[in-house]
Amino acid sequence: MANISTAGVDPTKMGVGRAIAVLTSGGDAQGMNAAVRATVRVGLYTGAKVFFVHEGYQGLVDGGDHIRPATWESVSMMLQLGGTVIGSARCKDFQTREGRLKAASNLVKLGVTNLCVIGGDGSLTGANIFRTEWSDFHVLCLYAGKITKEEAKTSSHLNIVGMVGSIDNDFCGTDMTIGTDSALHRIIEVVDSITTTAQSHQRAFILEVMGRHCGYLALVTALACGADWVFIPEMPPDDGWEDHLCRRLTETRKAGSRLNVIIVAEGAINKAGKPITCDQLKDLVTKRLGYDTRATILGHVQRGGTPSAFDRVLGSRMGVEAVMALLEATPETPACVVSLSGNQAVRLPLMECVQVVITYNSLPFSYFLKSFYSYFYHVFLLCAPLLHQSNINVAILNVGAPCAGMNAAVRAAVRIGIIQGHNMLAVHDGFEGLALEKIEPITWNIVGEWTGKGGSELGTKRVLPGKYMEEISLNIAKYNIHALVIIGGFEAFSGALEMVQTCDRIKQSAAGTKRRVFIIETMGGYCGYLATMAGLSAGADAAYIYEEKFGIRDLERNVEHLTEKMKTTVKRGLILRNENCSSNYTTDFIFNLYSEEGKGVFDCRKNVLGHMQQGGTPTPFDRNFATKMGAKAVLWLTEKLKECYRHGRIFANTPDSACVLGMRKRGLVLQPLAELKEETDFEHRIPKNQWWLKLRPIMKILAKYKISLDTSEHTLMEHVINVSHERNILDMP
Numbered sequence: 001m002a003n004i005s006t007a008g009v010d011p012t013k014m015g016v017g018r019a020i021a022v023l024t025s026g027g028d029a030q031g032m033n034a035a036v037r038a039t040v041r042v043g044l045y046t047g048a049k050v051f052f053v054h055e056g057y058q059g060l061v062d063g064g065d066h067i068r069p070a071t072w073e074s075v076s077m078m079l080q081l082g083g084t085v086i087g088s089a090r091c092k093d094f095q096t097r098e099g100r101l102k103a104a105s106n107l108v109k110l111g112v113t114n115l116c117v118i119g120g121d122g123s124l125t126g127a128n129i130f131r132t133e134w135s136d137f138h139v140l141c142l143y144a145g146k147i148t149k150e151e152a153k154t155s156s157h158l159n160i161v162g163m164v165g166s167i168d169n170d171f172c173g174t175d176m177t178i179g180t181d182s183a184l185h186r187i188i189e190v191v192d193s194i195t196t197t198a199q200s201h202q203r204a205f206i207l208e209v210m211g212r213h214c215g216y217l218a219l220v221t222a223l224a225c226g227a228d229w230v231f232i233p234e235m236p237p238d239d240g241w242e243d244h245l246c247r248r249l250t251e252t253r254k255a256g257s258r259l260n261v262i263i264v265a266e267g268a269i270n271k272a273g274k275p276i277t278c279d280q281l282k283d284l285v286t287k288r289l290g291y292d293t294r295a296t297i298l299g300h301v302q303r304g305g306t307p308s309a310f311d312r313v314l315g316s317r318m319g320v321e322a323v324m325a326l327l328e329a330t331p332e333t334p335a336c337v338v339s340l341s342g343n344q345a346v347r348l349p350l351m352e353c354v355q356v357v358i359t360y361n362s363l364p365f366s367y368f369l370k371s372f373y374s375y376f377y378h379v380f381l382l383c384a385p386l387l388h389q390s391n392i393n394v395a396i397l398n399v400g401a402p403c404a405g406m407n408a409a410v411r412a413a414v415r416i417g418i419i420q421g422h423n424m425l426a427v428h429d430g431f432e433g434l435a436l437e438k439i440e441p442i443t444w445n446i447v448g449e450w451t452g453k454g455g456s457e458l459g460t461k462r463v464l465p466g467k468y469m470e471e472i473s474l475n476i477a478k479y480n481i482h483a484l485v486i487i488g489g490f491e492a493f494s495g496a497l498e499m500v501q502t503c504d505r506i507k508q509s510a511a512g513t514k515r516r517v518f519i520i521e522t523m524g525g526y527c528g529y530l531a532t533m534a535g536l537s538a539g540a541d542a543a544y545i546y547e548e549k550f551g552i553r554d555l556e557r558n559v560e561h562l563t564e565k566m567k568t569t570v571k572r573g574l575i576l577r578n579e580n581c582s583s584n585y586t587t588d589f590i591f592n593l594y595s596e597e598g599k600g601v602f603d604c605r606k607n608v609l610g611h612m613q614q615g616g617t618p619t620p621f622d623r624n625f626a627t628k629m630g631a632k633a634v635l636w637l638t639e640k641l642k643e644c645y646r647h648g649r650i651f652a653n654t655p656d657s658a659c660v661l662g663m664r665k666r667g668l669v670l671q672p673l674a675e676l677k678e679e680t681d682f683e684h685r686i687p688k689n690q691w692w693l694k695l696r697p698i699m700k701i702l703a704k705y706k707i708s709l710d711t712s713e714h715t716l717m718e719h720v721i722n723v724s725h726e727r728n729i730l731d732m733p
Contacts, residue, residue, distance in 0.1 A: 010708075011045070011046060011708065011709040012045060012046060012047055012706075012708075012709075013046070013047055014046040014047065014048075014327045015043060015046030015047045015048025015323075015327055016046075016047035016048070017047075018048045018049070018113070018114060018327065019048060019049040019050070019051065019110060019111045019112040019113065019114065020039070020043045020048050020049070020050050020051070020112070020114040020115075020116060020323065020326060021050075021051040021052075021053050021060075021067065021107060021110075021112045021114070021115050021116070022036055022039045022040065022050065022051070022052065022053065022070075022086075022115075022116040022118070023052075023053035023056055023057070023059065023060060023086070023115075023116070023117055023118070024036065024056060024084040024086055024087070024088045024118045024119060024165065025056035025057055025088055025089075025091075025117060025118070025119035025120075025123035025126075026056070026088060026090070026119040026120040026122060026123045026165075026166075027088070027119075027120065027166065027167070027303070028082075028083040028084045028088050028165075028179075028303060029084075029165040029166055029167050029177070029178055029179025029180075029182075029183075029303065030082045030083070030167075030178075030179045030182035030183070030303070030305065030306065030307035030308070030311050031165070031178040031179050031181075031182060031307040031308075031311030031312060031314060031315040032083070032084040032118055032165045032178060032179070032315065033078040033079065033081050033082075033083075033084060033085050033307070033315070034078070034079050034178075034307060034311065034312045034313075034314075034315030034316050034319070035118050035163050035165070035178060035315035035316070035318050035319040035322075036052075036075065036078065036084070036085070036086060036118065036315075036319070037075040037078045037079060037315075037316070037319065037539075037702070038315065038316040038317075038318070038319025038320050038323075038698075038702060039116050039319040039322055039323055040052075040070045040072075040074070040075045041072060041075060041701065041702050041704070042319060042320050042323040042324075042698075042701060042702070043070075043323050044070075044071075044072060045701050045709070046323065046327060048114075048323075048327070049069065049111070050069070050070040051067050051068065051069055051070060051110060051112060052067070052068050052069075052070045052074075052086045053066065053067050053086070054066045054067075054068070054086050054087050055086075055087040055088070055089045056087065056088045056089045056090075056091060056119075056123075057089070057091035057093075057094035057103070057123075057126065058089040058090075058091040058093065058094070059087070059089075060091075060094065060103040060106065060107070061091060061093045061094055061099045061100075061102050061103045061106075062102075063102070063103075063105075063106035063109075067106060067107075067110060072568075072704060073568050073569045073570055076569070076570045077570075079307075079312055079537070079538065079539045080306050080307070080312075080538075081306070081307075082182070082303075082304055082305050082306055082307060083303075083304075084118075084165075088119070094126060094130075095126070097133070100129070100130050100133060100137065101137050101140060101141070103130065104130070104133075104134060104137035104138070104141060104158075105137070105141045105146045105147065107155075107158075108138070108141060108146075108147045108151050108152070108155045109146075109147065109151065111151070111154065111155065112155075113154070113155050113157065113158055113159060114158075114159045114160075114161075114326040114327070114329075115127065115130075115131075115158060115159070115160050115161075116160075116161055116162075116163070116319075116322050116323070116326065117160065117161075117162045117163070118162070118163045118164075118165045118178070119162070119164075119165055119166075120164065120165065120166045120168075120170070120171065121164075121166075121170070121171055121353075121354060123162075124162040124164070124171075124337065124350055124354070125350075125351075125354050127160050127162060127335065127350070128160065128335045128350050128351055128354070130158070130160070131158050131159075131160045131335050134157060134158040135156070135157070138152060138155065138156065156331070157331040159326050159329040159333065159335075160335040160336075160350070161322045161325045161326050161329075161335070161336055161337070161338060162322075162335070162336070162337045162338070162350055163178060163315075163318045163319070163322055163337070163338050164177040164178065164337060164339070165177065165178040165179055166178070166179060166180070167179040167180055167182070167183035167210065167217070167302060167303055168180070168210065168211045168212055168214045168216065168217065169214065169216040169217070170211070170212060170213070170214035170216065171337075171353065172353045172354075172356045173337060173339045173348040173352075173353040173356075174337070174339035174340050174341070174348075175339075175340045175341055175342065176310075176314065176340050178311055178314055178315050178318065179303075179307070179311060180216070180217070180311075181308045181310040181311050181314070181620065181621060182305065182306075182307045182308045182310075182311045183210070183217060183302045183303065184217065184220060184221065184224070184620035184621075185305070185308050185619065185620060186298070186301055186302045186304065186305055187207075187209055187217065187221050187298060187302060187620075188221065188224055188225065188452075188619075188620045188623075190207070190296070190298060190301075191207065191221065191224075191225045191261065191452075192225070192452050192617060194207070194261075194294075194296065195225070195259060195261065195449075195452070198258075198259035198260075198261070198294075199258045199259050201292060202258045202259065202291075202292065203259060203260075203291065203292045203293065203294055204249065204259070204260040204261075204262070204285050204289075204291045204292070204293040204294070205259065205260070205261050205262070205293075205294050205295075205296065206262045206264060206278050206281045206282055206285075206293065206294070206295040206296070207221075207261070207262070207263055207264065207278075207295075207296050207298065208264045208265075208266055208277075208278045208295070208296070208297040208298065209221055209263065209264070209265060209266065209298055209302065210266055210298065210299070210300075210302050210303075211265050211266060211267060212266070212267055213233050213267040214233070214234075214265075214267070215230075215231075215232025215233050215234050215235070215265040215267070215268070217265070217302070218230055218231070218232050218263045218264065218265035218268075219232055219265075220620060220624055221263050221620070222263045223623070223624050223627055224408075224451060224452075224620045224623040224624050224627075225261060225263075225451060225452060225623075226261075226411070226448065226449070226450075226451040226452075227261040227262060227263045228248055228249060228252055228260045228261055228262060229245055229248060229249075229262045229263070230262070230263045230264075230265075231262075231263070231264045231265060231268035231276050231281075232265045232267075232268060233265055233267040233268055233269055236268075236269050236270050236271045236273075237270060237271070237276075238271065239271055241270070242284055242288075245262075245284070245285075246284070246285070246288050246289055249285065249289060249291070250289065252448075255444075255445045255448075256445055257445075257448060260285075260291070262281060262285075264276065264277070264278055264281065278295035278296075278297060279295060281295070282294075282295045308619070309533065309534070309537040310537075310619075310621060312536070312537035312538075313533060313536050313537050314340065316536055316537075316698065316702065317340075317345055317695070317698070318338045318340075318345065320698050320701075321338045321345045321347070322338050325338060325347055333717070334349045334350065334351065334717070335349070335350040335351065336348060336349055336350055336717050337349075337350045337353055341666045342663065342664075342665050342666030342667055343663065343665060343666075343691065344665055344666055346718055347717040347718065348717065348718055348719070349717060349719065352719060389421045390420060390421035390422050390638075390641075391423075392421075392422045392423065392482050392483070392638075392641055393422070393423045393425060393479060393480050393481050393482050393483075394413075394417050394422045394423070394424055394425065394481070394482065394483045394484075394485060394634065394637060395424075395425040395426075395427050395434070395439065395479070395481045395483070395484050395485070396410055396413055396414065396424065396425070396426060396427065396442070396458070396484075396485045396487070397426075397427035397428075397430055397431070397433065397434060397458065397460075397484070397485075397486055397487070398410070398430060398456045398458045398459070398460035398487050398488055399430040399431060399460060399461070399462075399486055399487070399488035399489075399491045399492040399495055400430075400460060400462055400488035400489045400490065400491035400492055401460070401462070401488075401489065401491075401614055402454075402455045402456040402460050402614055403489070403614055404454045404455075404614075404616060404617060404618035404619070404622050405618040405619075405622035405623060405625065405626035406455070406456045406458075406460070406487055406488075406626070407447075407450040407451065407453045407454075407455070407456065407457050407618075407626075408450065408451045408452075408618060408622065408623045408624075408626035408627050408630070409487050409626035409627065409629055409630035410426075410447060410450060410457070410458060410487065410630065411447040411448075411450040411451055411627070411630070412626065412627040412628070412629075412630030412631045412634075413485050413487075413630035413631070413633055413634045414426075414442050414443075414444070414446075414447045414630075415444060415447065416630065416631045416634040416635060417634045418443075418444055420634065420635070420638050422634075422638070423441065424441065424442050424443075425439055425440065425441060425442065425479060425481065426439070426440055426441070426442035426446075426458055427439050427458065428440075428458050428459045429458075429459040429460070429461050430459070430460050430461040430462075430463060430488075430491075430495075431461070431463055431464060431465040431468060431472065431495050432461050432463040432468065433459065433461075434465070434468070434472050434475060434476075435465070435468030435471035435472050435475065436471070437475055437478075439475065439479055451618075451623055451627070452617055452618065452623065453617070453618075454616050454617045454618060455614075460488065462491050464491060464494060464495045464498060465495050465498050465499055466498050469498075469499075472499070482641055482650050483637045483640075483641060484496075484499075485630070485633050485634065485637070487630075490525070490685040493660060493673075493676070493680075494682070494685075496658060496660075496673055497673050497677060499658075500658045500673050500674070515566055515571045515572070515601065515602040515603065516571075516572055516573070516602060516603055516604070516605060517541075517562060517572070517573035517574070517575060517594055517598065517602050517603070517604045517605070518572075518573070518574050518575070518604075518605050518606070518607065519575045519577065519587065519590055519591050519594060519604060519605070519606040519607070520534075520574070520575070520576050520577070520606070520607050520608075520609060521576075521577050521578075521579055521587045521606070521607070521608040521609060522534060522576055522577070522578055522579065522609055522613065523579055523609065523610070523611075523613050523614075524578050524579065524580075525579070525580055525684070525685050525686070526546045526547075526578075526580045526681075526684035526685060526686050527545075527546075527547075527578070527685070527686045527690075528543070528545025528546055528547050528548070528578045528581065529690070529692055530578070530613070531543045531544070531545050531576040531577065531578040531581075532545060532692060532693075532695065532696055532699065533692070533695075534576055535574075535576045535699050536695060536698065536699045536702075538574055539574065539702065539703070540574040540575065540576050540699065540703065541558065541561065541562055541565070541573045541574055541575060541703045542558045542561075542575050542576070542700075542703070543575075543576040543577075543578075543696075543699065544575075544576070544577045544578060544581045544582070544585070544590070545578045545581050546578060546580055546581045546582070546684065546686075547686070547690065547693060548693070548696065550581075550582070550585070552585075555585065555590065555593055556597075558575070559593070559594060559597045559598065561703075561704075561705065562594075562598065562601075562602065563597075563598065563601050563602075565704070566601050566602050571602075573602065575590065575594070577590060580684075587606060587608060588606075591604055591606040628668065629661055629668065632661060632668055633661050636659070636661070636670055640652070640656075640657060644657065655672045655674045655675070656670075656672045658672065658673045658674075659671055659672050659673065660673060660676055665691075697709055697710065
C-alpha cells in the first residue's frame, strides 16, 4: 500500500455533485450485502447520490425502476443476510454493444458516472469493456437525442471500481474474495457433522465441494479437517494414484483411525484431463478395501446461510475503499479492483488481474493466488515423509486462556516437527506443567483428530514461569529440551520474556426487535479489538474501548443519536463495551443510563458474554491460520537450531533466538522478544500501537455519526506481481 497526502480535503464534500451506482452480478456470495451497505452509506456520507441497480447488468440495460435511489435506511438490516438483496442475473443483452448502449444512456440520464460492480471475473471484465466504450456511447446517445448537451457535458467519462464477490476465491490479486470464508463455514459444519457418524461406524467419507476450476475450497477444507486426501484441478495426481490412495487409507486405519475423509473439488481431474468424481472414488475404496463408504456432494448449500463475521468486515472495508477509489479517480485512472493483501486493502488494475488469466489461459486462477500456494505448501508439508533423525527435542505448551485454534496449532507443530526428525514433547498445563514435570512424548497419531477441537487438549493455565524458574530450568536440562513452542496470548508473551530475561464466538444480532437497544459486554482485557470488529461486522451504533477514551458527554451524544435513529424506519440499536474500557462507566452504568434516557423511546437489554467467547469449535480461518503458524514456528526453530548447534551443544545467545510469530500487515513475521518489549504496554497487556484502530471511523460513519474521516492517507493503485516465472512451493513462507 502506498499513501499520498490529500490534506485539507473535507471528506463529507468529496462526492457533492456526483452520483454512484452499485450492482451485484454473476453468482451470489455471502458478504455482498455488507459491501453494498458500505458503498451506499459511505457514498451518502461524502455527499454523493447513490443508486441501486437491481438484477445486475440486466437492470442496467432495462433501466426504469431497476435503477433506484438508495437511502441510509434502505440498507439497514442487510449485514446478516446472505445472497444479494438487490439481486443478480446473467445478462445476454449486456454482452451485445446495443445492450451496453442502452445501459450507458440509462446511467447518463441519472447523472451517474461512477459504477461499483460486485461480482466475479466475468462481471468485472464486462465492466471494463463498458468503460472503454463509454466515450463512443456518449457521442451516439447525444447524436440520437437520447441525452442533452448538458448531460453529455457532465458525463464525459466513466469511473469503475470492482469488488470480487465469489465463494470460489478464484480471482488473481486478492488473498480472499467476498463469500469464501462463509462458504468454508458451511463446508466445515458439514465435515464436522460427518466425522462424528463416520467414527461411530468406521466409515470412509468422500465430500465434493464447489469451486469450478479452482481447488481453493477443497484445499483449505482438507487442511482444516485433517483429511486423508484431497483432489484439486491445479494438481492432478500422478499415474497410479489409486494404489497410493488405498495404501494411505490402510495405513491410517492400522494406526488406529476409525474414519477416513477424502475431499474432492468439483473440477478435479487426472493427468489425462479426465474428471475424478465422488462415485469413482467410492467404487474404488469399496471394491479394493471393503470399507463402508459414503459420498456427499454439497452443492449450493455452500452459497447459503448468513455471512461470517470475516465476510461482513471484508465487505464493509472493501465498500469503503471502493467509494474512495471512485471519488479519487481521474479520466486517466484505469478501472481497478479493491483487493485484500494480508490485513491491508489494496487497489489493483482490473485488466492486469484479468490479463494474468488470459496470458496463462491453460492454468486456473489459483496458480496466481499467494494464499493458495501457502495452503498447498502446508498440505504438502503435512504429507511429507520423515527427512532424518535430528536428535533435537522440541517441547510444546499452551499458556493463558484457552482459545479455538490452539489444538490445530499444536497438531501442525507436532507433525512438522516429526517430519523434520525432531523428538516432540507435550507439556501439560503450561509453565506450571513444565515445572511439575508434566512432560511426555507426543506422537503423530495422538494429534490426528485435534484440528476441529475447541479449547486446549494439552491443558493451559495463566501461571507465569517466574516462581518456578528453578524447577523449569532443571526439567529443561533433565529432558534435554532444545527448543520451546509456546502457544498463547499475553501470558505466553510475558512468560517467554521472563524466561529470556532470566536466561538472558461472538457476534450478536438484535434484528427484528422493535425499539430495543442491546448492550453487550465483550472480553479482551484492555484490548478493544473484539468489540471493534464485532461492532463493524454487526453494524453497532457504538463500541466503547479502552484505547479510545470517552466520557459522559460521549455517552449522552450516543443516546441522542439512538433517539434520533428510532424516529426512522430502523428500530433497533446495538452497543458494545469492552470489559476493561473504563472502571467507572461499567456495563451496568451504561445500561442504566441508556434505560433512563431512553424511556418512552426505546427499552434496553444487556448481556455479558463471558467465557462463551472462548468456547466452541474453531472456525476454518482459525484452524488454517493456526496450522500455518504451528508449521512455520517449527521450521524456523529447525533452522535456528542448525545455526546454533556447535560441538554437540546449543548456543542460543542472540536476540533473535527468542521470537514471537504473528501477522504484520501482509504476512507472518518473526520478531525478537526484546524488540517487542519496547512496543508493549505491559500494564494493560496491549501493544502501544494497534493497526485496527484505523477501522473505527468506518464503524461510526456506517452508523451515521457526523464525524470527520481522515483522508490524509489513501491507497494508490498497485500492479499485479509478475508471475511469469514458475514458483517453487518449497520456497513458500
